[in-house]
Amino acid sequence: METETEITAVHATPGYAGFFFDDQRAIKQGARQDGFTYEGDPVTDGFDEIRQAGESLVVDIELENGRVVRGDCAAVQYSGAGGRDPLFQPDEYAPVVEGPVADALEGRDATAFLENADLLEQLAVDGDRLHTAVRYGVSQALLGAAAEARATTKTDVLADALDTDPASEPVPVFGQSGDDRYTNAEKMFVKGVPVLPHGLINSVEKIGEDGETLCEYVAWLAQRSQELGPDDYQPRFHVDVYGMIGEVFGAPYDREEVIDYFAALEEAASPYPIQIEGPMDAGDRVAQIDAMVELREGLADAGVGVDLVADEWCNTFEDVQAFVDAGAADIVQIKTPDLGGIHRSGQAVRYCEGTDTRAYLGGTCNETATSARVCAHVALATDAAQVLAKPGMGFDEGYMIVENEMRRTLARRARDGTRENPTDAETDELAADD
Template sequence: MQIKDVLLAPGNGAFFYDDQAAIRAGATQDGFIYVNEPTTPGFTSIRIPASSLSIGLVLADDTVVWGDMMNVQYSGAGGRDPLFDTDLISDLTSRVIAPRLLDVDASLFCDSCAKVFEPVEHQRLPLAVEYGVSQTLLRAAAHITRKTMAETVCAEFDLPLPTRRVPIYCQGGDAREVNVDKMILKSVDVLPHGLINSRAKFGAHGQTFMEFVKWVAKRTREIGRPGYHPVLHFDVYGWIGQEIGLEPQRIADFICKVADTVPDFTLNVESPADFGSTQAQIENYAKIVSILDNRGSNARIVVDERCNTLEDIRLFAEAKATHLVQIKTPDVGSIADTARAVLLCKANKVGAYVGGSCTETDLSARASVHVSVATQADMMLAKPGMGVDEGFSIVGNEQNRLFAMLNRRRAQNRNR
């Protein structure tokens, strides 16, 4: 089926783009804003409302399917693409992407992605473009074949229809205590993220962070339903390395010390340190993982910074330089590459966490659910936004609706 026309509509992401370097350097908060000068190129202030760009494909039957382009909250940090510029992305999409889209068979998802995402002047397209356009191509293929997006991914990658629900992970921003309570009351599978992105939140020698970990475990026991036992997951934005030094043994010792305070829980520690480059990150994370494994610790390392593209993910997975990869969907680019990343992690016996960013939209979140379920990822992020309720309902409800359709499909296949 041919695409007849391409539509563009500017939009809003569900949170803000933040200058991570300025925040890490000690920027002062005044209410919701930061008052210091930005340091990352492209930022006119440290915190900027997230923008997005919707792309719609008008199919031959006049159905319009949509996808959303955007970048992640900490754009320009850790080797990521720069701050999202709606005007530049809109111009590139109109000039380069739209003509290519009019020339593909929209029923062939991976084939269409390969053709549309060819380099321009030997340069890869902005990853936000790949991400948004691949969402709409996935929706187009699903519409044409009268299947769910998950079934379309399964067909493209020769996967069986999924049967296992994917655990959902919530993040709650700066309203940490209130949002932890929300997560516990809603029996979220993995919580709470914690946003440990400053020295004040990490504390001298990590003491503030350690007390917060213990409080979350205690609060879970106090107000959680009987039998509720989530995975505890904290993103420390490299602060272990910044506070106690970039020596793998010392970092592993600290993580074990934290894990020992919550012995009944699996503890995920995301981004314990930033070693400055992808290669250095791989070498040092592999040492930390090895130390934790040899000790039989209940802590798991999760990589985020310096692990952005499909090629980065392959390097980390093959080197066993993490227990769990955050596949940060806008940074990976094409949502087909998110599927490939999950399968690559599984092949290397490394956990696959389909993440993303609070700056995303309802459309990108729903597409991510289908890829996560189809590939049977180990967990997926409740997104977009930082408010818990909205992201958890969008992702959770989409997964429940999807399984209702898949169960019906299985029943139909049995009755044939």
């Protein structure tokens, strides 16, 4: 069947993201909350305030057949921290997308997703590689263009590009609570969310001077989950501590005091499994890997069954490789906006195959509904261990977006598999649906 698949134009429109940009360094250094904002001056380059509005850049790709597909450039909440690219400012990058990026892509065959995405990864402007947010958003649009041109799902385009067999069931969704860690956790229990609650434990106040506040919270999670959850509910607790265990206890991380604290967390979560994200922030990738290995080996030697999740300093594809190769974590967060092209996130998930490290397809609350839906396709295509509910910190909206996108895609793939040669009208209908 003949299909007009040439990319004819690329457009960029500045917009908003699903949450806010926060200066993580300023917060860790003790910035006090003032209602929803923070008092004090930012310390990370690019920030005008410690908390400022999250922004995105909406990318539209036009095809020769007149169809328009979309991707959203977005960056993580804690931009500029932990070795990440600097604060993303859409007004600065819109001319780049409509200029050099458009020049490189216009006229290319939209069906060649992997080739187009790789071209974008290598593109440099004034000698500098494109910001990760730009590569992230434009590659989403390229994926949509390929799915549109081929009249198939984004999951299938990715599976072809990555040589995978897609998941046959929705990937377990990880809900994030934001600071409303009790009410939002209760919402997650009622909906039977498989992995929860994130918790946003990013200060000594939230973890406790000796870590006691976090232990109390985990014990509450274990009890309340059974009061509110569905029958036979078996949650997995996942708490992001933003390096605060390191702040409270300090190195070395295999000493008895630290291991005993993790044993207390395990006991508080019992009978459910618990995984701790970002236990420390050692300041650079090498030091972070060494600290994570030290802690992980200490836990293994003591028979403490708390899984460790790599986040800080695990940003790029190369970072993921380094953490996996070193055995530094039970789980690596693949922080999708930080890897650049969306296919790079899929490749990072695949890199975990055959190792004892599981792949958590994450991201940030500061994305958009568009980027979240695309990530649902990456999760399905690679059968990741878990996928983040996003965007936003209200939980319900992000969970609905990601879970529903996976369910409808699986249903569509089941329908499409029953017909070998769809008619032109059916193909047009399917393409419009995605």
